[in-house]
Amino acid sequence: MLNRVIQQFKLNVLAINEVEDSHSSTVYKCNLTNGENVFLKIPYTKLKCQRELEAYEILKDRVSIPKMLDYWPGNEECPGAFLLSELKGQPLTNKDLPLVAFQVGVLHASMHQIQPPTTLQLTGIQNEFPDWSNFVERQFYSFAADVKEVLDERLYRQAIEKFENMKLQLPPSDGPSFIHMDFRPANIIVDEDRVSGMIDFESVRFGSTEIDFIKLYRDFLSFDISLYRSYQEGYETIRPLIDLEVVLPFYQFTDAFNSIGWCKRRGIEKNASFLKENLLILKKVLR
Template identity: 25%
Template sequence: MDSLIKLYQQRLGLQDATFSRIDHEEGIVATVYQVILPSGKKRILKVCQKPVDYFNEIYFLKNLVNLPVPRVFQELPPENEINGAILMEHYSGNLLQKEDFTHSLIYEIGRQLACIHQHNATGYGDLTRSNELEVDPLQYFAIKFEEVFHECNVHLPKQLSDKCYQYYSAYQHLLRAVDGPCFTHRDFRHGNLIVKDNKLQGIIDWSAARGGFAEEDFCPIEHGEWQISSEDKNAFLNGYSSVRPVPNYKSIMPLLRLCRALNVIGFTLKNGSWNGKNEKIYSFNYDFIKAFPIK
């Protein structure tokens, strides 16, 4: 066991607990351990690579206690060279897979997304930094788009990057009519949903969550990451509409998908995984940009 885990054991009073690292393809921005206490009870220890991830995770877990999100048992804020860590509830079950899809399960997942969006936010952006929130959704989106665009700009052929930026410039005005600000998960997909026996157990990984607009959380399902049938998608939307109206997201979805594709490409470039372990998602998003704009 590495020395850092021994440090977390000591800081959290878990010297007698057993730690085992959870490795899966979804875990790319944090280090996660299953912790087994002497009593046999299980916990999850999430070690956040960035302070902003830690503070966002804590904020949303504590403000969504009425939803199926993990309870926080202990907190270890980041300090000096030590990454922040959260000891939280362990859910039995597995990450959602396509073979798990049933109308009732997908309906419930859609309903829970609507419940998240029912939480109003005071502005757009990082809710742990209330003095930096944006009141204009265009400015909020522009900050993110400019960041991911410049991460990819040197890598992409000039013709491709010019096409992306021209589309953004031409259609960003559509964001004036978005549904927000509200709580948004911003990575609402299979790898962050735990299910068991056809029931949703928990929604995990809140480090990317922000005050945003509801349409953002429909992007993964529209971007093809769910590989969902039209019947199951209807069940998802029906579950959502049982709580609140489904946003009219069709007009801005190409722009949201473009930003998501650039974000994934930029991330894989930064960590050097674009031609390695994340080559599949890199290629999917690169091919999407090459074929953009979609009809």
């Protein structure tokens, strides 16, 4: 499939390396004979491919993302492929400075400012906002059968009861906004002290912003209060930030639950450390 995609885009490749930490696509970094670096992205499904394609149309010139240099709609064997420009830099880490956290806040809020388009017909990106609580519930229970095979029965029942109780206490939803659904450090590229942009749009929706803070908080903001404050300041230059203390416990819990189900589907041995991490979060909430 990779060779077919390279031929399709007529690339003169010097070296190819598969990008790690990509969970819903196969991604390759290609060093071309002219010295340029580009990325090949092959989503796992037609739906993810369509979401990504529509996201590039919606986000273009509004937030910093890679340029889509070419697109192939695929065939019976391949759901489709993207040829993307390189964003200079490396993924965000919790060692980055508050100055960077401020820019991450600006980037995130700029994306959340985007509302469902009235002139563009979307077939991949759904607007889940009008029925947001049901969307969250569907996501949770879609993983429940997988989670049940991992947790003991008492803990599983406890998790279901916790979900049903916590969801009743949520404030009104904030949106409709363009939400990334996987806004984590690996998908935010930083070049020294400047945020280059964000990547990976195969899970995007229109919905409530409240779901979009979990992974960033878990893997970046929670490590240092100065990062959190700078992020908040940057975000609020664009739009008000919701009260995260009210919504984060619920979404951290549901994310941990869903991630346990994801690990079961994708292979417990292969994702053992991620499974352990989410079991700890779940047990801490249920304690």
